[in-house]
Amino acid sequence: MNYYNQIKEKLVDNEVYKKVKDYSKNRSDLITYYEVGKLIVEAQGGESRAKYGDNLIKEYSLKLTKEVNKKYGERNLRNMRQFYIMFKNKIWHSKNAKLTWSHYKELLPIKNMIEIEYYIKISIEQNLSYRELHDKIKNKEYERLDNKTKEKLIVKAENEITDFIKNPILLKNSYNYTYISEKILKKLILEDMENFLTELGEGFSFIKSEYKIKLGNRYNYIDLLLYNIKYNCYTVIELKVTELKSEHIGQIEKYINYIDKNVKQIMQNKTIGIIICKRDNEFVMEYCSDSSIFKTTYKMI
Secondary structure (H helix, E strand, O other): OOOOHHHHHHHHHHHHHHOOOHHHHHHHHHHHHHHHHHHHHHHHOOOHHHOHHHHHHHHHHHHHHHOOOOOOOOHHHHHHHHHHHOOOOOOOOOOHHHHHHHHHHHHHHOOHHHHHHHHHHHHHHOOOHHHHHHHHHHHOOHHHOOHHHHHHHHHHOOOOOOOOOOEEEEOOOOOOOOOOOOOOOOOOOOHHHHHHHHHHHHOOOEEHHHEEEEOOEEEEEEEEEEEEEEEEEEEEEEEEOEEOOOOHHHHHHHHHHHHHOOOOOOEEEEEEEEEEEEEEHHHHHHOOOOOOOOEEEEEEH
């Protein structure tokens, strides 16, 4: 079997197809490169021997670069080979063609298939460019998810509102502050609210900072009040630049109860609270019996 001629034929056909039917070029690219990757593996004598076949890739690359297109260099052919190996045991979903070859090249270095599927999912749902996907991978978004969330992703269990809160949450220190007070922390969040809401997870929208409430004869101010559209509930955010302390639990619990009693409508779900602190303290949460209170930490970048 002449593997080179088959590979060349598929790549040439794809080049022609993309010029005629530009609207479906992503799908054409992905199917072509998958099939080319399969042929390369077969030409090299199987997957177990593929990594030893770099001489063959070099040979094919020189010929394809000359006869078809300069973009078919050694690196691209290796990427096609890896693309096939990565997805050969997976059912190909048409929705995956919503992503481009550039997206998939960002995913190729990842070894964990659950992590790959997570990034495919959020790329489609959030309409990420491949550069945005690159940033999420670089910032280790999947690694910052809770272990329980990762287990849910494996078994494809239903998610809860707090499952995709990252830990730590990454915040941009745009002004290179050397000292971070709660006021500065809030300022940095408000100036980059879109990123902050994304770090929290799915469906969050901003309502107000310094949300004023009256407890007895005293006014109190909730650092940030959010609403989650997907889970239909208010979210109280408290910011702390210290280690998590037991008194923080009591404070946010009062705020949650106030919103539930005075703001929440009957058709809305129970309010949740999220404490964002500088350092974690597992012992505090261990003795917290309120299931509507969650915590995470922040890190300046």
